Amino acid sequence: MTMLPHQITLANDLATAGHRLTAARRRVADLIGARDGHFTAAELLADARARRLKIGRASVFRTLDLLTELNVLERVDLPTGEHAYVACRPAHHHHVICRVCGQVAEVDDAGLDDVAAEMERRTGFEIDTHRLELYGRCPACRTERAR
Amino acid sequence: MTMLPHQITLANDLATAGHRLTAARRRVADLIGARDGHFTAAELLADARARRLKIGRASVFRTLDLLTELNVLERVDLPTGEHAYVACRPAHHHHVICRVCGQVAEVDDAGLDDVAAEMERRTGFEIDTHRLELYGRCPACRTERAR
DNA sequence: GTTTTTGCAAACCATTTGCAGGGTC
């Protein structure tokens, strides 16, 4: 449930997982670190262009995939249908997403397992995974004028 | 938590919501009714072609959007990243999706609200929506050989 | 008759892939 800078971690994770620490990857990691909240591949690409960084479209996608595999990035589907990514620690589970500013907070299961168990009981399904995404307004955006 | 035939409903809903009940829409509704579990736009299109029904690609997408707006269809994002649709009642509920056969069961909140409330408390966010998708194996696929 | 829908094809957008050159270990 915290929002930490991840850029250092990102680069590290790449290196330690037996992947080469290249300029392109470092740039993508920086761009991600410079953002907070969720972001799409397109936004990252735009950021890169804005900063006049030379990164190929494909490399951005490839790096995003790689980081997702390493579990330092997670892909979420926004209610709009867009695919976004959020940086997060490799254990954690669910995301609360601010629909005003895009800020993301992480929360642990907080009893969700029990709910899943209950649903398992009711449906007869054997449930092995679940995805929960919550949307609302972050503390900052809440106070900012009733709106 | 049931799986009912929806085709009749689908057509009805269209008509009563001030939309024209056209051949194309009726065909899409039939195709949806003939499926159980989730399906993608592409699958529906394939079904139509298989049955030699004349429906334009665009009409399928347009009808799908329309039905989604009417809340008789819901769009879910499979873990694979695919977009699928499931027919369902226009109330708040969640889906349990069988990863073997694609069968979908509906469940109501079963205590999720409390979990959400807890997460609200912990993060300071004001949560107004959530999406939960559960994946596993349905009763039928469970019994079908340990696998 | 007016307004909504359709089907088609082209347009679009996001993501992927093949490949030759360049960088990293």
Added chain:
DNA sequence: GACCCTGCAAATGGTTTGCAAAAAC
């Protein structure tokens, strides 16, 4: 030096759009 990674541009796959003809009300 070997292998991994990059950038590019072209290919792809899914979804949308513009428009004139056709259907619904």
